[in-house]
Amino acid sequence: MKNKPPENPAFRMTPQRAEILRFLDGNKSHPSAEDIYARLKRKFPGMSFATVYNTLQTLISNGQLAEIKIDAARKRFDPGLTPHHHLLCVRCGLIADLPARRQAPPKGAPKGFKILICNVEYYGICPACGRGGNKEKISWKKK
Amino acid sequence: MKNKPPENPAFRMTPQRAEILRFLDGNKSHPSAEDIYARLKRKFPGMSFATVYNTLQTLISNGQLAEIKIDAARKRFDPGLTPHHHLLCVRCGLIADLPARRQAPPKGAPKGFKILICNVEYYGICPACGRGGNKEKISWKKK
DNA sequence: TTTCATAAGTAGAATCGTTCTAACCTAAGA
DNA sequence: TCTTAGGTTAGAACGATTCTACTTATGAAA
Numbered sequence A, B: 001m002k003n004k005p006p007e008n009p010a011f012r013m014t015p016q017r018a019e020i021l022r023f024l025d026g027n028k029s030h031p032s033a034e035d036i037y038a039r040l041k042r043k044f045p046g047m048s049f050a051t052v053y054n055t056l057q058t059l060i061s062n063g064q065l066a067e068i069k070i071d072a073a074r075k076r077f078d079p080g081l082t083p084h085h086h087l088l089c090v091r092c093g094l095i096a097d098l099p100a101r102r103q104a105p106p107k108g109a110p111k112g113f114k115i116l117i118c119n120v121e122y123y124g125i126c127p128a129c130g131r132g133g134n135k136e137k138i139s140w141k142k143k
Numbered sequence C: 001t002t003t004c005a006t007a008a009g010t011a012g013a014a015t016c017g018t019t020c021t022a023a024c025c026t027a028a029g030a
Numbered sequence D: 001t002c003t004t005a006g007g008t009t010a011g012a013a014c015g016a017t018t019c020t021a022c023t024t025a026t027g028a029a030a
Helices: A015-024 A033-043 A049-061 B015-024 B033-043 B049-061
Strands: A066-068 A076-078 A084-089 A095-099 A114-125 B066-068 B076-078 B084-089 B095-099 B114-125
Touching: A015 A033, A015 A049, A033 A049, B015 B033, B015 B049, B033 B049, B049 B066
Parallel strands: A084 A114, B084 B114
Antiparallel strands: A066 A076, A084 A095, A114 B114, B066 B076, B084 B095
8 A cells, every 4th residue: 555645635644644554554464443543552642543443434435445354353454455365374363465366257146246356265274373383272362 | 054953962952043053044145143033033032142142153163154254244144054155245235155166276375374265255236236226325234 | 750960041241343422623725 | 813624532322242140951860
């Protein structure tokens, strides 16, 4: 994601928003709203959670950010707008990006269904967990 | 899904569980916990929501049911255990099944990552919405 | 059949991520 | 400077899910 303001003229680049954009720029960790809030709080101790959600919502409507639904417990956000797939370790929760391969149009789709996006997720066991390195079953913070 | 008790000897087939299984058997509507609860309530007015969640959790651990994460607002459950993909209308929320096509192993996965499941979701506009038939932007009940 | 251990069910509280609301703040244009 | 509208904030509200304490049902053993 390029770290510059959206074309939308109503979008004001405030310090909080600039910092959110800076944090997301090139970030491959698929942060949750809380991750972003925790990070921003360091720089803006008085910051509100609502600002994070508002900004994320704005960025999504502007097409600058995607929400990924891999984690049922919380929303995660992905600034990587070049098409890519996700690889998820069911033991430790690691989420990695994969280069997208060309996806053939699906067979069996109803006539007239217009496909916009294709999402591919692979679930499996990462090398560390496979070796028994990660004792934790699920390391995603539940708190 | 076959409507019979799992092999797990600790699984007791109670009337509530039998009814949940019957409701899920062959159900392609990807019901949420609330959908299931609402339906079961007709037959068991005294039923608790916790029973629904407990049973669903048990069925998932037994590998009899899959949780699908297409809808960020609530969990949905899919008894169709034969591999298949999902097609989702971003306007009306319709979720349809697609026959799974053979998915080639992903390129770029870390060495030693053991793939277990591959999930493919197509997002788009269904024929009805494309024709402007569905005026509702999102018909998923938001309450 | 009675006893007993334990799985399952219930009501309702608790949790927690997310959204909403109302008040205030601030930048920018008139 | 005044006005306006978008942005921020604190905190309440919301809603899906989980947890807890308790009761009930089941099935095996005595």
